[in-house]
Amino acid sequence: MTGTTDFWQRLGERPYDFDLFAALRRIESLHPQSPRLGHSQRPQQDPIRLGQAPSTSFAPATLAGLDERRAAAKLRIFSFGLFGPNGPLPLALTEYAMERANHHGDETLSAFADIFHHRLIQLFYRAWASAQSTVSLDRDQDDSFTRHVASLVHHGLESQRERDSVPDHARWNHAGHLVRQVRNAEGLERILANFFRMPARIEEFARHWLPLPDDQRTRLGGASNAQLGVDAVAGQAVPDRQHRFRIRLGAMGLADYENLLPTGRGHRQLLDWARSYIGIEYAWDVRLVLHAAEVPRVSLGGVTRLGWTSWLGASAATQDRDDLVLDPEHIAATTHSYRPRRTAGSPSSEPTRSHP
Structure with a gap:
């Protein structure tokens, strides 16, 4: 036996x-x-x-x-x-x-x-x-419970499984948030905090700049968009707070920090979680917060990377570093490093990308 x-x-x-x-x-x-x-x-x-x-x-x-x-x-x-x-x-x-x-x-x-x-x-x-x-x-071969839960989030068919970098069971674990038609900030906070095992906070109404098309910019001698106080705009972009939010992750250790950089697997998983939860309706970016004790010192022959994991200064950091803000959607669109996988019923047109 x-x-x-x-x-x-x-x-x-x-x-x-x-x-x-x-x-x-x-x-x-x-x-x-x-x-x-x-x-x-x-x-x-x-x-x-x-x-x-x-x-x-x-x-x-x-x-x-x-x-x-x-x-x-x-x-x-x-x-x-x-x-x-x-x-x-x-x-x-x-x-x-x-x-x-x-x-x-x-x-x-x-x-x-x-x-x-x-x-x-x-x-x-x-x-x-x-x-x-x-x-x-x-x-595993007779798992009706998984099939029932997956069906709640439109993953009931085998062809709908393993569509991106997020493990299926991790997504089904949060079916209670994904099944709701109204997606709120608290749901995304809990999903990311549970999945990445770190504090997560959503900063709503984040300020960003919307570029103006050429025909809507103010020009000297132009016949339109030239009334002061009405439609005249100085510059090529206008500030906006209605269509962007910011994800704040951390404070975290250096290993988790590097995992969430564009070269890490966590970066792709963060992008897939955001797409699964909010789709492409809103623009968003992420601010990574590194523990002060984990801030690496810059030295010749070191492994720090300019712009990502390097800070000037000889003394040890006394505050958490939160000056790195990434736009995963923009990075994916410009580097072609990660494209959304086509699924049945998905729109054929490319989603509109927001400018940084």
């Missing part, structure tokens, strides 16, 4: 420490090659035989013991069966089965009843397991 030796040893020595459903769930997960309990067509397909220990006393525990004398181990329980004070048979038959087994070594009657017990206990367990969706996670 295969399985974890320590589990079977504890089950045989201390069966009263186990709950029936917990023990059967563990046994079922240890035998992925066998049909699920309650789904087999013959007893030979089951990893364990089930039966009831005849007893006239009220059950002191759920499990009576594990019998490994036969080729197929047999797990006996006290409750849920034909015998005993709670069973449908008269107590005289329970006493007779006990007397034959204890004094004559004859288990014919109880073995015959176990033919029915074996199937009934399995169906009893299956009724419980079917209502506990997480039980299906014990087997």
Whole structure:
């Protein structure tokens, strides 16, 4: 019989420490090659035989013991069966089965009843397991719980899985946030804080500059956009606070900081999380905050990178460094280092990119 030796040893020595459903769930997960309990067509397909220990006393525990004398181990329980004070048979038959087994070594009657017990206990367990969706996670090839949760966020089909750098289970873990039609800042904060294991804060209405098209700029001698106080604009861009927000991550250690730089995997995951949560409706950027104790010193032959992980000064930093702001969407659009993967139902046109 295969399985974890320590589990079977504890089950045989201390069966009263186990709950029936917990023990059967563990046994079922240890035998992925066998049909699920309650789904087999013959007893030979089951990893364990089930039966009831005849007893006239009220059950002191759920499990009576594990019998490994036969080729197929047999797990006996006290409750849920034909015998005993709670069973449908008269107590005289329970006493007779006990007397034959204890004094004559004859288990014919109880073995015959176990033919029915074996199937009934399995169906009893299956009724419980079917209502506990997480039980299906014990087997990857028959994971209905994952399919149900993935369907909530439109990932129910296999072709919709593994679409980007964010692990599927990480996304499904936050299905409660992703399933809502109204996406708020608190939801994105919790997702990023939980996924990256660091403080995350959304700064709404972040200021940025919107470039003006050539035909809307003010020019000397122009016939339009030249009324002072009405539509005249000095410059090539106007400030805006309606369409951009800023993600503030940290303070964090140097390893996490470098992971979120454009060359790190965390940078792509941050971009994919933002696209999954808000789409392309808003512009956004991210401010990375590095712990003061983790700020590297610049030295010849060092591994610091200009503009990303290098700061001038010989003395140790006394404050967290938060002067690096990145625009992942702009970086992806200009470097072509990371393109969104096409999926069924996605628009064919390229999303509008915001300028830094």
